[in-house]
Amino acid sequence: MLVKRIIPCLDVDNGVVMKGKKFQGLNKIGDPIELAEHYNIQGADELVFLDIGASPFGRKTLFEIVNKVSKKVFIPLTVGGGIRTLENIQYALSNGADRISINTAAVIDPDLIKKSSDRFGSQCIVCAIDAQKDGNSWSVLINGGRKKTDIDAILWAEKVEKYGAGEILLTSWDADGTKKGYNLELTQAIAEAVNISVIASGGAGSLKDILDVLTIGKADAALIASLFHYKIYTIEDVKIYLKNYGVEVR
Amino acid sequence: MNIGIINYGMGNIQSVYNAFKYHKVEASVTKLEDIEKFDSLVLPGVGAFKDTAALLNPYKKNIKRFISSGKPFLGICVGLQYLYEMSFENGKWEGLGYFKGVVKKLPEVKLPQVGWNNLIVKGKTPILKNIPSASYVYYINSYAADKKNAFATSFYGTEFAAVVGKKNVFGTQFHPEKSGKIGLKILKNFIEVTKNCL
Numbered sequence: 001m002l003v004k005r006i007i008p009c010l011d012v013d014n015g016v017v018m019k020g021k022k023f024q025g026l027n028k029i030g031d032p033i034e035l036a037e038h039y040n041i042q043g044a045d046e047l048v049f050l051d052i053g054a055s056p057f058g059r060k061t062l063f064e065i066v067n068k069v070s071k072k073v074f075i076p077l078t079v080g081g082g083i084r085t086l087e088n089i090q091y092a093l094s095n096g097a098d099r100i101s102i103n104t105a106a107v108i109d110p111d112l113i114k115k116s117s118d119r120f121g122s123q124c125i126v127c128a129i130d131a132q133k134d135g136n137s138w139s140v141l142i143n144g145g146r147k148k149t150d151i152d153a154i155l156w157a158e159k160v161e162k163y164g165a166g167e168i169l170l171t172s173w174d175a176d177g178t179k180k181g182y183n184l185e186l187t188q189a190i191a192e193a194v195n196i197s198v199i200a201s202g203g204a205g206s207l208k209d210i211l212d213v214l215t216i217g218k219a220d221a222a223l224i225a226s227l228f229h230y231k232i233y234t235i236e237d238v239k240i241y242l243k244n245y246g247v248e249v250r
Numbered sequence: 251m252n253i254g255i256i257n258y259g260m261g262n263i264q265s266v267y268n269a270f271k272y273h274k275v276e277a278s279v280t281k282l283e284d285i286e287k288f289d290s291l292v293l294p295g296v297g298a299f300k301d302t303a304a305l306l307n308p309y310k311k312n313i314k315r316f317i318s319s320g321k322p323f324l325g326i327c328v329g330l331q332y333l334y335e336m337s338f339e340n341g342k343w344e345g346l347g348y349f350k351g352v353v354k355k356l357p358e359v360k361l362p363q364v365g366w367n368n369l370i371v372k373g374k375t376p377i378l379k380n381i382p383s384a385s386y387v388y389y390i391n392s393y394a395a396d397k398k399n400a401f402a403t404s405f406y407g408t409e410f411a412a413v414v415g416k417k418n419v420f421g422t423q424f425h426p427e428k429s430g431k432i433g434l435k436i437l438k439n440f441i442e443v444t445k446n447c448l
Contacts, residue, residue, distance in 0.1 A: 002367045002406055003386070040430075045366055071268050076388060076428050096264050098428060121260075121297035123362050123390040166362055166390070197364050220365065250366045250386040 003248040004214045005045035005221035006238050007199060008228050010035060012081075013053040015061045019229050020177060026052075029229045032065045033072075039228065040073040042235040045250055047073070048101070048169070048199075048223060051081030052144065059088075063095040070096025078126055080169075089116055093124070101169055103128035104142040107149060107156070110163055117164030126199075127165035129153055131186055132173040138186055145173050153186070154193050161194045168194065169223065171201040179205030179226060187217035199223050207233065207241040214247055251444055254280040254288030258305040265427040266294045266326070269437050282309040285316050290444035294427075295328030299337040299353065299393065302328045303345060313346060322443045323419045324377070330414065330421030331395060339393050348419055351396045358407030361392040367404040367424070375401040375415040376446075377422075377439045385432045387412070387424035394423055418447070 010017045010032050017029040029035070036047055047069070051062040059082050066079050079092050080101025089100045100120075106113050106127055117125045130145050131138040131153035138153035157168055170190050172183030182203045191198045200219035204210055204227050213219045227233050239249045255266050257279045270277040278288070285291055295302055306313070317323055325333050332345045337353035345353070356363060371383035378401055387404075394410035397403045402413035404424075414421045420440065426433035 002363055002365050002389075005365050070265060071271065074265075074269055074272070074428060074434055075430055076390075076425075093262070094264065096268065098262060098265065122392075123296060123364070167364055195359050195361065197360055220360075 001248060003250055004242065005199075006043075006210075006235055006249065007046045007048055007221050007223045008039040008044050008235070009048045009050065009201065009223045009225045011050050011052045011225065012058075012062050012065065013051075014058050015065065017229070018052060019225055033068050036069045036073050039235060040075060043239060043250065044075060044235055045221070046076040046078065048078045048080070050101070063092060066092070066097050067095040080126070080128055086116055086119060089120060093120065099124050099126050099166075101126040101128045103130065106160065107140060107142050107151065110159060113160055113163035113165050117166070122164050122166035125165050126167045126169050127160040128169040128171065129157060129160070129190070130171045130173055141173055154189055157190045157194050161196050165196060167197050167199065169199045169201060172203060175203030176201070177226070178203055181205060181209040182213035182217055182219075182222070184212055184217040187213055187219050191218035197221065207238060210238055211242060211245050211247060214242070251275065251441070251448065252287070252289045253277040253292065253441070253444060254285055254290070255292045255294060256280060256282060256285065258282055258302070260295065260297045260302060260305065262296050262425070262427065263294055265425075266292055269427040269434060270441070272434060273438050273441055275441055282306070282312055285312055288321070289448060290322035290440070291316060291324070292440075293323070293325045293329035293332065295326055295330070295332070297328060299328055299331055299339040299345075300341065300343050302332055303337070303343045306332055306346070307344065310346060317348060317419055320418050320447070322440065322447055324440050325421040326427070327391060327423060327425060330411075330423050331393065333414075333419065333421055334395050337393060349395070349414060349416065349421075351398060353393050353395050355393055356391070356407045356410065363389050363391055363406045365389065367406060369402045369404060369412055370409070371402045373401045375413065375420070376443045377415065377420050377436055378402060378413055379439050379442070381432060381435060387426070387429040387432055389424045391423060
Protein backbone atom coordinates (compact mmCIF):
# COMPACT_ATOMS: atom_id res chain seq x y z
CA MET A 1 0.00 0.00 0.00
CA LEU A 2 1.00 3.59 -0.57
CA VAL A 3 2.30 5.06 2.66
CA LYS A 4 2.45 8.53 4.18
CA ARG A 5 5.63 10.49 3.57
CA ILE A 6 7.86 12.49 5.89
CA ILE A 7 9.62 15.25 4.00
CA PRO A 8 12.30 17.48 5.50
CA CYS A 9 12.25 20.96 4.01
CA LEU A 10 15.44 22.89 3.40
CA ASP A 11 14.89 26.64 2.99
CA VAL A 12 18.05 27.83 1.32
CA ASP A 13 19.36 31.38 1.09
CA ASN A 14 22.62 31.90 -0.77
CA GLY A 15 23.80 28.37 -0.13
CA VAL A 16 22.84 28.17 3.54
CA VAL A 17 19.83 26.41 5.07
CA MET A 18 17.79 28.90 7.07
CA LYS A 19 14.70 28.67 9.22
CA GLY A 20 12.32 31.40 10.19
CA LYS A 21 8.97 32.14 11.68
CA LYS A 22 6.12 33.32 9.51
CA PHE A 23 8.51 33.54 6.61
CA GLN A 24 10.64 36.08 8.53
CA GLY A 25 13.28 36.30 11.25
CA LEU A 26 15.73 33.79 9.87
CA ASN A 27 18.22 31.60 11.70
CA LYS A 28 21.17 29.88 10.07
CA ILE A 29 20.86 26.11 10.22
CA GLY A 30 23.67 24.66 8.17
CA ASP A 31 25.03 23.28 4.94
CA PRO A 32 22.30 21.99 2.62
CA ILE A 33 24.34 19.15 1.15
CA GLU A 34 25.34 17.81 4.56
CA LEU A 35 21.78 18.14 5.83
CA ALA A 36 20.36 16.41 2.76
CA GLU A 37 22.69 13.45 3.23
CA HIS A 38 21.96 13.36 6.93
CA TYR A 39 18.18 13.32 6.42
CA ASN A 40 18.49 10.72 3.68
CA ILE A 41 20.33 8.39 6.06
CA GLN A 42 17.68 9.05 8.72
CA GLY A 43 14.98 7.81 6.33
CA ALA A 44 13.56 10.91 4.64
CA ASP A 45 11.04 9.91 1.95
CA GLU A 46 11.79 12.92 -0.18
CA LEU A 47 13.54 16.28 0.13
CA VAL A 48 12.20 19.72 -0.65
CA PHE A 49 14.59 22.59 -1.36
CA LEU A 50 13.16 26.08 -1.46
CA ASP A 51 15.17 29.08 -2.49
CA ILE A 52 13.94 31.74 -0.10
CA GLY A 53 16.26 34.49 -1.32
CA ALA A 54 14.56 34.37 -4.72
CA SER A 55 17.37 36.23 -6.45
CA PRO A 56 18.73 34.87 -9.73
CA PHE A 57 22.12 34.36 -8.06
CA GLY A 58 20.64 32.50 -5.10
CA ARG A 59 18.61 30.29 -7.41
CA LYS A 60 21.67 29.35 -9.40
CA THR A 61 23.46 28.48 -6.16
CA LEU A 62 20.54 26.28 -5.14
CA PHE A 63 20.59 24.44 -8.47
CA GLU A 64 24.30 23.75 -7.98
CA ILE A 65 23.52 22.37 -4.53
CA VAL A 66 20.72 20.14 -5.85
CA ASN A 67 23.05 18.93 -8.58
CA LYS A 68 25.55 17.80 -5.95
CA VAL A 69 22.87 16.26 -3.74
CA SER A 70 21.45 14.27 -6.67
CA LYS A 71 24.77 12.47 -7.04
CA LYS A 72 24.66 11.18 -3.47
CA VAL A 73 21.04 10.98 -2.46
CA PHE A 74 18.69 8.68 -4.38
CA ILE A 75 15.26 9.81 -3.26
CA PRO A 76 12.99 12.34 -4.97
CA LEU A 77 14.17 15.95 -4.86
CA THR A 78 11.70 18.79 -5.22
CA VAL A 79 12.99 22.28 -5.90
CA GLY A 80 11.16 25.59 -5.73
CA GLY A 81 11.42 29.28 -5.06
CA GLY A 82 11.28 31.92 -7.73
CA ILE A 83 10.70 29.50 -10.62
CA ARG A 84 8.89 31.43 -13.31
CA THR A 85 9.45 29.94 -16.74
CA LEU A 86 9.65 26.65 -18.61
CA GLU A 87 13.36 27.38 -19.05
CA ASN A 88 13.78 27.67 -15.24
CA ILE A 89 12.06 24.29 -14.89
CA GLN A 90 14.15 22.66 -17.60
CA TYR A 91 17.29 23.98 -15.96
CA ALA A 92 16.27 22.68 -12.52
CA LEU A 93 15.46 19.24 -13.97
CA SER A 94 18.76 19.08 -15.80
CA ASN A 95 20.44 19.74 -12.46
CA GLY A 96 18.95 16.67 -10.85
CA ALA A 97 15.62 17.97 -9.56
CA ASP A 98 12.78 15.49 -10.01
CA ARG A 99 9.92 17.77 -9.25
CA ILE A 100 9.45 21.51 -9.39
CA SER A 101 7.41 23.55 -7.02
CA ILE A 102 5.82 26.67 -8.46
CA ASN A 103 3.95 29.25 -6.46
CA THR A 104 3.77 32.99 -7.23
CA ALA A 105 4.38 32.54 -10.96
CA ALA A 106 1.45 30.11 -11.17
CA VAL A 107 -0.87 32.54 -9.39
CA ILE A 108 0.12 35.33 -11.75
CA ASP A 109 -0.12 33.11 -14.81
CA PRO A 110 -2.08 29.86 -14.20
CA ASP A 111 -1.27 28.79 -17.77
CA LEU A 112 2.25 28.12 -16.54
CA ILE A 113 0.87 25.06 -14.72
CA LYS A 114 -0.77 23.85 -17.92
CA LYS A 115 2.27 24.49 -20.08
CA SER A 116 4.73 22.97 -17.65
CA SER A 117 2.66 19.87 -16.90
CA ASP A 118 2.10 19.35 -20.63
CA ARG A 119 5.78 19.60 -21.34
CA PHE A 120 7.30 17.83 -18.34
CA GLY A 121 4.35 15.75 -17.10
CA SER A 122 2.02 16.32 -14.16
CA GLN A 123 4.24 14.18 -11.94
CA CYS A 124 6.86 16.89 -12.20
CA ILE A 125 4.75 19.88 -11.20
CA VAL A 126 4.03 20.58 -7.56
CA CYS A 127 1.90 23.65 -6.90
CA ALA A 128 2.85 25.39 -3.69
CA ILE A 129 -0.02 27.24 -2.06
CA ASP A 130 0.57 29.64 0.83
CA ALA A 131 -2.75 30.29 2.54
CA GLN A 132 -3.83 32.68 5.26
CA LYS A 133 -7.04 32.78 7.25
CA ASP A 134 -9.33 35.48 5.96
CA GLY A 135 -12.66 35.61 7.75
CA ASN A 136 -14.35 32.28 7.18
CA SER A 137 -12.06 31.18 4.37
CA TRP A 138 -8.42 31.22 3.36
CA SER A 139 -6.72 33.51 0.90
CA VAL A 140 -3.70 32.75 -1.24
CA LEU A 141 -0.50 34.64 -0.46
CA ILE A 142 2.27 35.23 -2.98
CA ASN A 143 5.82 36.58 -2.95
CA GLY A 144 6.87 34.38 -0.06
CA GLY A 145 3.88 35.36 2.08
CA ARG A 146 4.48 39.06 1.65
CA LYS A 147 1.55 39.80 -0.62
CA LYS A 148 -2.05 38.85 -0.08
CA THR A 149 -4.38 38.10 -2.98
CA ASP A 150 -8.16 37.83 -3.00
CA ILE A 151 -7.96 34.30 -4.39
CA ASP A 152 -9.74 31.66 -2.33
CA ALA A 153 -7.28 28.89 -1.42
CA ILE A 154 -9.74 26.03 -1.93
CA LEU A 155 -10.90 27.27 -5.32
CA TRP A 156 -7.27 27.80 -6.28
CA ALA A 157 -6.39 24.25 -5.25
CA GLU A 158 -9.18 22.90 -7.45
CA LYS A 159 -7.95 25.03 -10.30
CA VAL A 160 -4.33 23.92 -10.07
CA GLU A 161 -5.48 20.31 -10.17
CA LYS A 162 -7.56 21.00 -13.26
CA TYR A 163 -4.58 22.74 -14.87
CA GLY A 164 -2.41 19.67 -14.39
CA ALA A 165 -0.50 19.99 -11.12
CA GLY A 166 0.52 16.56 -9.81
CA GLU A 167 0.57 17.51 -6.16
CA ILE A 168 -0.09 20.42 -3.80
CA LEU A 169 2.37 21.71 -1.21
CA LEU A 170 0.13 23.54 1.20
CA THR A 171 1.57 25.96 3.75
CA SER A 172 -0.55 27.58 6.40
CA TRP A 173 0.85 31.05 6.89
CA ASP A 174 -0.93 31.31 10.22
CA ALA A 175 0.70 28.15 11.56
CA ASP A 176 4.14 28.37 9.95
CA GLY A 177 6.98 28.50 12.43
CA THR A 178 4.66 28.59 15.44
CA LYS A 179 5.22 24.93 16.43
CA LYS A 180 1.59 24.90 17.57
CA GLY A 181 0.47 22.28 15.08
CA TYR A 182 -0.52 22.18 11.43
CA ASN A 183 -3.66 23.93 10.35
CA LEU A 184 -5.86 20.84 10.32
CA GLU A 185 -9.00 22.59 9.15
CA LEU A 186 -7.27 24.12 6.12
CA THR A 187 -5.39 20.94 5.25
CA GLN A 188 -8.50 18.80 5.44
CA ALA A 189 -10.53 21.27 3.40
CA ILE A 190 -7.95 21.27 0.60
CA ALA A 191 -7.30 17.50 0.76
CA GLU A 192 -11.02 16.85 0.39
CA ALA A 193 -11.42 19.36 -2.43
CA VAL A 194 -8.89 17.77 -4.78
CA ASN A 195 -7.96 14.33 -6.09
CA ILE A 196 -4.22 14.88 -6.06
CA SER A 197 -2.05 14.38 -3.04
CA VAL A 198 -1.38 17.13 -0.54
CA ILE A 199 1.80 17.81 1.39
CA ALA A 200 1.01 19.73 4.56
CA SER A 201 3.43 22.36 5.76
CA GLY A 202 3.75 24.82 8.59
CA GLY A 203 3.39 24.43 12.30
CA ALA A 204 4.75 21.02 13.28
CA GLY A 205 5.73 21.23 16.95
CA SER A 206 5.16 17.73 18.26
CA LEU A 207 4.85 14.15 17.10
CA LYS A 208 1.12 14.33 17.65
CA ASP A 209 0.89 17.33 15.30
CA ILE A 210 2.35 15.17 12.54
CA LEU A 211 0.03 12.28 13.32
CA ASP A 212 -2.96 14.63 13.33
CA VAL A 213 -2.25 16.23 9.99
CA LEU A 214 -1.83 12.82 8.34
CA THR A 215 -5.03 11.46 9.87
CA ILE A 216 -7.49 14.25 10.75
CA GLY A 217 -5.98 16.64 8.22
CA LYS A 218 -5.98 13.91 5.53
CA ALA A 219 -2.61 15.00 4.18
CA ASP A 220 -0.55 12.48 2.21
CA ALA A 221 2.75 13.83 3.43
CA ALA A 222 4.07 16.09 6.16
CA LEU A 223 6.71 18.71 5.47
CA ILE A 224 8.93 19.34 8.47
CA ALA A 225 11.70 21.86 9.05
CA SER A 226 12.29 23.15 12.61
CA LEU A 227 11.70 19.85 14.41
CA PHE A 228 14.44 18.22 12.39
CA HIS A 229 16.75 21.21 11.99
CA TYR A 230 16.85 21.86 15.73
CA LYS A 231 17.23 18.11 16.36
CA ILE A 232 14.13 17.94 18.51
CA TYR A 233 13.18 14.70 16.76
CA THR A 234 14.81 12.49 14.17
CA ILE A 235 12.89 11.19 11.18
CA GLU A 236 13.08 7.78 12.80
CA ASP A 237 11.39 9.12 15.95
CA VAL A 238 8.54 10.42 13.83
CA LYS A 239 8.16 7.16 11.93
CA ILE A 240 8.21 4.96 15.01
CA TYR A 241 5.57 7.19 16.60
CA LEU A 242 3.36 7.08 13.50
CA LYS A 243 3.65 3.29 13.24
CA ASN A 244 2.63 2.96 16.89
CA TYR A 245 -0.52 4.87 16.04
CA GLY A 246 -1.28 2.70 13.04
CA VAL A 247 -0.06 5.04 10.30
CA GLU A 248 1.97 3.12 7.75
CA VAL A 249 5.31 4.63 6.80
CA ARG A 250 8.38 3.38 4.99
CA MET B 251 31.06 -2.68 -19.76
CA ASN B 252 29.10 -0.07 -21.62
CA ILE B 253 25.56 0.66 -20.40
CA GLY B 254 23.55 3.04 -22.56
CA ILE B 255 20.81 5.27 -21.21
CA ILE B 256 18.46 6.17 -24.02
CA ASN B 257 17.88 9.89 -24.36
CA TYR B 258 14.76 10.48 -26.41
CA GLY B 259 14.00 13.93 -25.05
CA MET B 260 12.03 12.74 -22.02
CA GLY B 261 12.86 10.89 -18.87
CA ASN B 262 15.01 11.61 -15.91
CA ILE B 263 18.29 10.65 -17.51
CA GLN B 264 20.53 12.41 -15.03
CA SER B 265 19.21 10.48 -12.01
CA VAL B 266 19.68 7.13 -13.74
CA TYR B 267 23.18 8.15 -14.79
CA ASN B 268 23.97 9.24 -11.20
CA ALA B 269 22.73 5.93 -9.80
CA PHE B 270 25.06 3.92 -12.07
CA LYS B 271 27.87 6.31 -11.24
CA TYR B 272 27.22 5.59 -7.56
CA HIS B 273 28.05 1.96 -8.42
CA LYS B 274 31.22 3.16 -10.19
CA VAL B 275 29.76 2.40 -13.60
CA GLU B 276 30.13 5.16 -16.16
CA ALA B 277 26.98 4.82 -18.27
CA SER B 278 26.61 6.65 -21.57
CA VAL B 279 23.68 8.73 -22.63
CA THR B 280 22.74 7.69 -26.16
CA LYS B 281 20.46 8.64 -28.99
CA LEU B 282 18.17 5.98 -30.41
CA GLU B 283 20.21 5.83 -33.62
CA ASP B 284 23.30 4.64 -31.75
CA ILE B 285 21.97 2.00 -29.36
CA GLU B 286 23.46 -1.00 -31.14
CA LYS B 287 26.97 -0.63 -29.72
CA PHE B 288 25.98 -0.91 -26.05
CA ASP B 289 26.22 -3.99 -23.83
CA SER B 290 22.90 -3.16 -22.22
CA LEU B 291 20.30 -0.41 -22.40
CA VAL B 292 18.10 1.51 -20.01
CA LEU B 293 14.94 3.19 -21.25
CA PRO B 294 14.02 5.75 -18.58
CA GLY B 295 10.67 7.43 -18.54
CA VAL B 296 8.61 10.21 -17.11
CA GLY B 297 5.59 11.90 -18.60
CA ALA B 298 2.88 10.80 -20.98
CA PHE B 299 2.79 7.53 -22.91
CA LYS B 300 1.63 9.26 -26.10
CA ASP B 301 4.68 11.53 -26.21
CA THR B 302 7.02 8.67 -25.34
CA ALA B 303 5.56 6.41 -28.03
CA ALA B 304 5.65 9.18 -30.63
CA LEU B 305 9.37 9.60 -30.01
CA LEU B 306 10.17 5.89 -29.77
CA ASN B 307 7.93 4.31 -32.41
CA PRO B 308 10.07 5.50 -35.38
CA TYR B 309 12.91 3.46 -33.83
CA LYS B 310 10.95 0.30 -33.07
CA LYS B 311 13.15 -1.71 -35.42
CA ASN B 312 16.35 -0.56 -33.69
CA ILE B 313 14.95 -1.42 -30.27
CA LYS B 314 13.64 -4.81 -31.42
CA ARG B 315 16.96 -5.62 -33.08
CA PHE B 316 18.81 -4.77 -29.85
CA ILE B 317 16.46 -6.92 -27.79
CA SER B 318 16.73 -9.90 -30.12
CA SER B 319 20.52 -9.72 -29.87
CA GLY B 320 20.00 -11.02 -26.30
CA LYS B 321 21.60 -8.03 -24.58
CA PRO B 322 19.95 -6.81 -21.34
CA PHE B 323 17.31 -4.10 -21.57
CA LEU B 324 15.59 -2.26 -18.69
CA GLY B 325 12.52 -0.07 -19.04
CA ILE B 326 11.65 2.29 -16.18
CA CYS B 327 8.15 3.67 -15.51
CA VAL B 328 6.82 4.79 -18.90
CA GLY B 329 9.84 2.88 -20.25
CA LEU B 330 8.29 -0.31 -18.87
CA GLN B 331 4.87 0.63 -20.17
CA TYR B 332 6.25 1.16 -23.66
CA LEU B 333 7.27 -2.52 -23.77
CA TYR B 334 3.56 -3.48 -23.78
CA GLU B 335 1.23 -3.68 -26.77
CA MET B 336 -0.94 -0.71 -25.98
CA SER B 337 -1.67 2.08 -23.53
CA PHE B 338 -5.05 3.65 -22.86
CA GLU B 339 -3.60 6.85 -21.43
CA ASN B 340 -5.80 9.63 -22.88
CA GLY B 341 -6.60 7.61 -25.98
CA LYS B 342 -5.19 4.43 -27.44
CA TRP B 343 -1.49 4.33 -28.22
CA GLU B 344 0.66 1.59 -29.59
CA GLY B 345 3.77 0.42 -27.76
CA LEU B 346 6.58 -1.97 -28.66
CA GLY B 347 4.51 -5.09 -27.97
CA TYR B 348 7.33 -7.12 -26.42
CA PHE B 349 5.12 -7.98 -23.45
CA LYS B 350 1.58 -9.14 -24.07
CA GLY B 351 -1.03 -6.91 -22.46
CA VAL B 352 -2.06 -3.32 -22.09
CA VAL B 353 -1.45 -0.33 -19.82
CA LYS B 354 -4.51 1.04 -18.04
CA LYS B 355 -5.44 3.76 -15.57
CA LEU B 356 -5.20 2.75 -11.92
CA PRO B 357 -8.69 2.49 -10.36
CA GLU B 358 -8.00 4.87 -7.50
CA VAL B 359 -9.41 8.33 -6.75
CA LYS B 360 -6.13 10.07 -6.04
CA LEU B 361 -3.93 10.14 -9.11
CA PRO B 362 -1.08 10.16 -9.76
CA GLN B 363 0.05 7.68 -7.16
CA VAL B 364 2.92 9.61 -5.55
CA GLY B 365 5.23 8.02 -3.04
CA TRP B 366 6.45 4.80 -1.53
CA ASN B 367 4.60 1.55 -1.97
CA ASN B 368 5.71 -1.95 -1.12
CA LEU B 369 6.62 -4.78 -3.44
CA ILE B 370 4.87 -8.10 -3.37
CA VAL B 371 7.50 -10.43 -4.79
CA LYS B 372 5.95 -13.22 -6.84
CA GLY B 373 8.86 -14.95 -8.47
CA LYS B 374 12.58 -15.06 -9.08
CA THR B 375 14.27 -12.80 -11.58
CA PRO B 376 17.90 -11.63 -11.60
CA ILE B 377 17.05 -7.96 -11.07
CA LEU B 378 15.20 -8.80 -7.84
CA LYS B 379 18.11 -10.76 -6.42
CA ASN B 380 18.34 -10.12 -2.66
CA ILE B 381 15.33 -7.79 -2.71
CA PRO B 382 12.99 -8.89 0.06
CA SER B 383 9.23 -8.83 -0.39
CA ALA B 384 7.57 -5.80 1.23
CA SER B 385 10.51 -3.53 0.31
CA TYR B 386 9.39 0.01 -0.38
CA VAL B 387 9.96 1.60 -3.78
CA TYR B 388 9.11 5.03 -5.14
CA TYR B 389 6.24 5.45 -7.61
CA ILE B 390 4.82 8.34 -9.48
CA ASN B 391 2.27 7.04 -11.96
CA SER B 392 -1.39 7.05 -12.90
CA TYR B 393 -1.20 4.11 -15.31
CA ALA B 394 0.17 0.61 -14.97
CA ALA B 395 0.33 -2.76 -16.68
CA ASP B 396 -1.64 -5.82 -15.65
CA LYS B 397 -0.13 -7.94 -12.86
CA LYS B 398 -0.19 -11.07 -15.05
CA ASN B 399 3.28 -12.67 -15.27
CA ALA B 400 4.85 -9.94 -13.10
CA PHE B 401 7.76 -10.94 -10.84
CA ALA B 402 6.59 -8.38 -8.32
CA THR B 403 3.44 -6.33 -7.93
CA SER B 404 2.20 -3.46 -5.79
CA PHE B 405 -1.30 -2.44 -4.85
CA TYR B 406 -2.95 0.89 -5.58
CA GLY B 407 -6.65 0.49 -6.27
CA THR B 408 -5.65 -2.77 -7.89
CA GLU B 409 -2.66 -5.07 -7.99
CA PHE B 410 -0.45 -3.97 -10.86
CA ALA B 411 2.87 -4.99 -12.41
CA ALA B 412 5.82 -3.57 -10.47
CA VAL B 413 8.62 -5.68 -11.94
CA VAL B 414 8.37 -7.60 -15.18
CA GLY B 415 10.86 -9.64 -17.13
CA LYS B 416 11.17 -12.04 -20.01
CA LYS B 417 14.54 -13.41 -21.11
CA ASN B 418 16.88 -10.40 -21.37
CA VAL B 419 14.19 -7.71 -21.02
CA PHE B 420 13.18 -6.20 -17.68
CA GLY B 421 10.93 -3.42 -16.52
CA THR B 422 10.14 -1.60 -13.29
CA GLN B 423 7.04 0.56 -12.91
CA PHE B 424 8.66 2.39 -9.97
CA HIS B 425 11.78 4.53 -10.21
CA PRO B 426 14.75 2.48 -8.97
CA GLU B 427 16.96 5.57 -9.36
CA LYS B 428 14.78 7.28 -6.73
CA SER B 429 14.02 4.33 -4.47
CA GLY B 430 16.89 4.72 -2.02
CA LYS B 431 19.02 1.70 -1.14
CA ILE B 432 16.54 -0.83 -2.55
CA GLY B 433 16.47 0.94 -5.89
CA LEU B 434 20.25 1.19 -6.02
CA LYS B 435 20.43 -2.56 -5.36
CA ILE B 436 18.06 -3.27 -8.24
CA LEU B 437 20.25 -1.21 -10.57
CA LYS B 438 23.29 -3.04 -9.20
CA ASN B 439 21.53 -6.29 -10.12
CA PHE B 440 21.06 -4.95 -13.64
CA ILE B 441 24.79 -4.20 -13.78
CA GLU B 442 25.44 -7.82 -12.77
CA VAL B 443 23.05 -9.09 -15.45
CA THR B 444 24.95 -6.98 -17.98
CA LYS B 445 28.30 -8.35 -16.76
CA ASN B 446 27.08 -11.92 -17.06
CA CYS B 447 26.07 -11.30 -20.66
CA LEU B 448 29.46 -9.97 -21.76
